[in-house]
Every structure is written in C-alpha cells, then in structure tokens.
Amino acid sequence: MSASAFQAPRGTRDVLPDAQGHKRFVELAASRAAAAFGYERIDTPTFEDAGLFVRGVGETTDIVEKETYTFKDRGGDLLSLRPEGTAPVCRSYLQHGMRNRAQPVRLHYICPMFRYDRPQAGRYRELSQFGVEIIGDADPAVDAEVIELGWGLLRDLGLSGMALLLNSIGDPACRPRYVAALREYYEARADAIAHDECRRRLKSNPLRLLDCKEASCRALIQSAPSSIEHLCAECSAHWNELLACLDQLRIPYRLDSRLVRGLDYYTRTVFEITPPGAGSQGTILAGGRYDGLIEQIGGSPTPGIGFAAGVERIILNLQEQKIPAPADAGTKVLLAHLGPDAKKFALVLGSDLRSRGVPAILAPAGRSLKAQLRYASSVSATHAVIIGEREIESGTLVLRDLAHSRQQNLSRRDLIASLASPVMQGQPQ
RNA sequence: GUGAGCGUGGCCAAGUUUGGUUAAGGCGCCAGGUUGUGGCCCUGGAGAUCGAGGGUUCGAAUCCCUUCGCUCACCCCA
Missing domain, CATH: 3.30.930.10 (Bira Bifunctional Protein; Domain 2)
Incomplete structure (x- = not known):
C-alpha cells in the first residue's frame, strides 16, 4: 500500500x-x-x-x-x-x-x-x-x-x-435532592478523592462520579448514597x-x-x-x-x-460467540458460453431469467469452459447453463446443478421454467 | 487528549537481534493438466522500489533520525 x-x-x-x-x-x-x-x-x-x-x-x-x-x-x-x-x-x-x-x-x-x-x-x-x-x-x-x-x-x-x-x-x-446528598457525601470525604478528574466532576457533574472506573474511586462509590433511595x-x-x-x-x-x-x-x-x-x-x-x-x-x-x-x-x-449469519439459499445461475453467438444468446437468456426473478451471472468471455465453471464455483453459483454451438443448433441447453454434480438437457423454455419454479427460489426475502 | 505495540505483493506472513548474491512460504488471482464441464490435486505465471523521507555504510527490509498510517488500552460511548 x-x-x-x-x-x-x-x-x-x-x-x-x-x-x-x-x-x-x-x-x-x-x-x-x-x-x-x-x-x-x-x-x-x-x-x-x-x-x-x-x-x-x-x-x-x-x-x-x-x-x-x-x-x-x-x-x-x-x-x-x-x-x-x-x-x-x-x-x-x-x-x-x-x-x-x-x-x-x-x-x-x-x-x-x-x-x-x-x-x-x-x-x-x-x-x-x-x-x-x-x-x-x-x-x-x-x-x-x-x-x-x-x-x-x-x-x-x-x-x-x-x-x-x-x-x-x-x-x-x-434529582437535585439526590445530587445534593451525593455532593455532601463526597465533600465529607474530599481528601479521599485521589482522582483529579473526579474532583472536577464533584463540581461540574456529580452524577458522573458514580461511573468512574478509577480503582481509587471504587471504595467511595461502593458506599455512596444511591439514587433509588432518593x-x-x-x-x-x-x-x-x-x-x-x-x-x-x-x-x-x-x-x-x-x-x-x-x-x-x-x-x-x-x-x-x-x-x-x-x-x-x-x-x-x-x-x-x-x-x-x-x-x-x-x-x-x-x-x-x-x-x-x-x-x-x-x-x-x-x-x-461464533454465531454465523444465515447463508442465503437462493438459486444463482452462471451462464457459460462458447463463441460469439453463444455469448449473445447468454446475454438474452440472462435477461429473461432475471425478469423471472432468477439471479443470473454472465461468465467472463473468452475463457475455456473449464475456467468459466471454475468461476461459477468461486461466485458460489448453484447452477450453470452451458451454451455452445451445439446447444444453439439443437435448441437444447445444458443445465448443470453444481451442488449435486448433475446435469440435464432442456429446451430454453423448460430451463427457464425449471429455474424459476418455486422450489428453486429458497429466498425468504 | 494520554499511553503501548505494529507497518514486507490483494490477504496471512518468514527474514530485522548477528547489515551482504535474483526478498521464503501459504491463501487468493490467471493459465495449463489434449479435443466443450467446476469444487480436490498437480504444474506454471503475474504481482513487492520491504509505509514514506532522510542519514550511516562498499552494501540496508535489516542500524540511526524524522514523518505518516494502523491496532490496542485509558477516557468516553453504541
């Protein structure tokens, strides 16, 4: 730095x-x-x-x-x-x-x-x-x-x-009566007040004498009159x-x-x-x-x-006390894409997913699929959608469940429906 | 306002006492481990003018001075 x-x-x-x-x-x-x-x-x-x-x-x-x-x-x-x-x-x-x-x-x-x-x-x-x-x-x-x-x-x-x-x-x-009593108590023991700060407090703000942490004041505080009694x-x-x-x-x-x-x-x-x-x-x-x-x-x-x-x-x-914050449980989808056409496809798919309430992240462009999935793990995505030329041609996308290492081929419509389904949306707020 | 401790890559740090070739290591990051598949593992790479300025010295992260910053405690408060 x-x-x-x-x-x-x-x-x-x-x-x-x-x-x-x-x-x-x-x-x-x-x-x-x-x-x-x-x-x-x-x-x-x-x-x-x-x-x-x-x-x-x-x-x-x-x-x-x-x-x-x-x-x-x-x-x-x-x-x-x-x-x-x-x-x-x-x-x-x-x-x-x-x-x-x-x-x-x-x-x-x-x-x-x-x-x-x-x-x-x-x-x-x-x-x-x-x-x-x-x-x-x-x-x-x-x-x-x-x-x-x-x-x-x-x-x-x-x-x-x-x-x-x-x-x-x-x-x-x-309170004035109590403060007076307190002041009287301390004045009677003025030479016992070793703490300079407290000598001042006696004049300016006697109440504060009571929460002094100084060891020498503790004994005095111990037997000082209490406000409750007054x-x-x-x-x-x-x-x-x-x-x-x-x-x-x-x-x-x-x-x-x-x-x-x-x-x-x-x-x-x-x-x-x-x-x-x-x-x-x-x-x-x-x-x-x-x-x-x-x-x-x-x-x-x-x-x-x-x-x-x-x-x-x-x-x-x-x-x-080692109390962890509750982890958020919702789905988070990473859109992996291979090639310029796939990138455009992913862009629009992401937009559609988000409008259905599914958080979606576009993978960094120009990286290998391996690197894109690694990225998915590091941003703790729950799912990855894999979009390559094959998928665009066939109209079938790969939806990979990252937590369970399972994947299935789905049409674009089924994929969105599946990710947007209530069971996927664990988020309370 | 008072006192103490500490400042080495994004983070954690070894080295400072006994100055000496390219400043360890770990995490993280990036890339590879064959042809489109993560988390583990392996390999490689990028990244530090050692908080800053000055001084001593042939030579300083290491010694001296100054300064800035951070942390903790007192005080006060949530």
Whole structure:
C-alpha cells in the first residue's frame, strides 16, 4: 500500500461483501423486532443544526463537547453530523406535529452516527445504530416494552450471557435532592478523592462520579448514597411498577446504582445491556427515559423513552460467540458460453431469467469452459447453463446443478421454467 | 487528549537481534493438466522500489533520525 494511495478515513471502514452477511442479519432482525412491536421506521437527515445536539444532548457532555463533527456550510449555517439518534427523532416529532397523531408514537431507525473519537475495538468514528423511541407515554409499562424489545432482539440473534443493568436517576423533582446528598457525601470525604478528574466532576457533574472506573474511586462509590433511595414518590412508583413489569415478562435485570449514562437528557429509567466478558467497550445497547428532552428543544412537555444499539458491537459479539449469519439459499445461475453467438444468446437468456426473478451471472468471455465453471464455483453459483454451438443448433441447453454434480438437457423454455419454479427460489426475502 | 505495540505483493506472513548474491512460504488471482464441464490435486505465471523521507555504510527490509498510517488500552460511548 503506497503512501500516496487513498485510504478510508480514520475510524471508518469498508464493509466488504464477505462481511455483509452479519450486517444484513442484524439489520433484518432489528427491523423485524421493531415491526413486531409496531415501531415504524423513520429516517432523519445525516446532519442537523449543531444547536440541536447542544440543547438536546447537553453541552457539557463529551459527545457534544469534543466528539461531534461540526462545520459551517457554504451558506454559513453551523451543522453537525448526527452523533446520536434521539434528539433528531424528537426534533422531527416536533417539526411534523406528531403530537397530533395517536399517542404514543412508536418509531425506529437504523442509520450511521458520527463521533470524533480515537478508534479502537468496537469503537468507530462512523458507526451504525439501531434505535427505537416511544414518545408520548409516561407509563412504566412502556419502559418495560422498550427493554423487552432490545432484550428480545439480542436473544433472537442468538446471543447469550447478556446482562441487563438498570437504574433510575429520578426527575427534576427529586434529582437535585439526590445530587445534593451525593455532593455532601463526597465533600465529607474530599481528601479521599485521589482522582483529579473526579474532583472536577464533584463540581461540574456529580452524577458522573458514580461511573468512574478509577480503582481509587471504587471504595467511595461502593458506599455512596444511591439514587433509588432518593426518588420522589412519583419516580419511586414508576420504578417499582417497571420492576414488576419486567418480572412479569421474566426479563432478568441487575440493579446498578452506578449506572448514570453520559447524555444529559435522561430522566428516571436508564438501562444498558452488556455481553458476558464485558470490557470497557462492552455496552452493546443502552437507553433510558427522556421526559424533559422535547421541552428542552422547544416543544411542550412530552415524555419519551428509547434505546440505541451499536450494530458493529452486536456483530462483534456474534463473531465472538461464533454465531454465523444465515447463508442465503437462493438459486444463482452462471451462464457459460462458447463463441460469439453463444455469448449473445447468454446475454438474452440472462435477461429473461432475471425478469423471472432468477439471479443470473454472465461468465467472463473468452475463457475455456473449464475456467468459466471454475468461476461459477468461486461466485458460489448453484447452477450453470452451458451454451455452445451445439446447444444453439439443437435448441437444447445444458443445465448443470453444481451442488449435486448433475446435469440435464432442456429446451430454453423448460430451463427457464425449471429455474424459476418455486422450489428453486429458497429466498425468504 | 494520554499511553503501548505494529507497518514486507490483494490477504496471512518468514527474514530485522548477528547489515551482504535474483526478498521464503501459504491463501487468493490467471493459465495449463489434449479435443466443450467446476469444487480436490498437480504444474506454471503475474504481482513487492520491504509505509514514506532522510542519514550511516562498499552494501540496508535489516542500524540511526524524522514523518505518516494502523491496532490496542485509558477516557468516553453504541
């Protein structure tokens, strides 16, 4: 690879044909899961007004502060490549007056996100997320529904050993009291805070003290007051009902009082799903309730909850757990041809086959039959049609079943009928 | 933003410590193995200025400097 050659930009990558199987597998399972719960698809623009993320996600969050791709366009507008999906969906909800639809509104998306991070295993600058949002319903049953959707998706993909972590961080009514309690706790032990970063957090964002991974902070976190104990009556009722719902659904969860998440818009329920050997890049699906977000970006108070799942991380885990993508089972025909007349014949036959729904590939011209059939194997064709002068003269073509090494002579019409027959078309989609 | 490791044909790589004739090998690709039949096997072929630039030397993939890139970890997050 010479230095002058272009490369995919840092943190991005090409998904080559061989890797498409897993990607399609995940995307398909995701849209099926969404459909099963009645979440309709929405696509929002790749870039948005930069202010949307500052207002929505929070200006002191790392995502907005240092990971966003922000630029001025030629007209002078300040835009950001979308770093996450919730704020754009809420913006769209507002812009299109979706509160005039039957509430709640259920939406899902699957599209690329952009974050200026240093790349690493399971972390890319361009990543694909599958996400769902349900807007307009504050009932805890809806929290449980969203969790069930995500949990079920991973289960249906065949992933095992997943852990659901759950917490409630309260709402504007009770969180300030909790934050105060937390701050009090830490201030009383100020000299025990060895970690510089956490000394800052104490002032700027005390909640984040809780998910510090520093060893010296662990002991402090261990006995820090938990948000659950400080929930107001409403939040507490919400929380208890959510747990009851999850119990009803038999979804196992683990309470984690350190789970606070890095986006400012969360209220009440927050959750994460992590795989067995969860490293630092472990979280593959995470979300929470954001009852204040829509108001924050200019709407009237509207509750919402959702999650986002990292497609690349899911694929990584599929590979780790040795779960193969389902192979596509359909027919694929290679048209081998010998001589200029046969080539023309093959061209038209291919066209006819495709119009009957049979994928057909023209063999590379000018090669021996042997080489053309070798090519058929390497592109994993299931059948080959052999067209030579003999066939054109007699009007009988050779249809070779490559998997079973059998062949038969058929008229052009019978051959097309045979390949286009339903038993040949194993493709579900 | 911080730290560590690594850059040899499309891919995986030996060789780098102990500088020395045409830079191993495997995969893949192309072609042949008789006259129109694949996947296995055999044979042959194409393909690398050893990431880039500079330096040391009679001579460097191998030593020195600079630079770029990649990977992993911290941080953060999906």
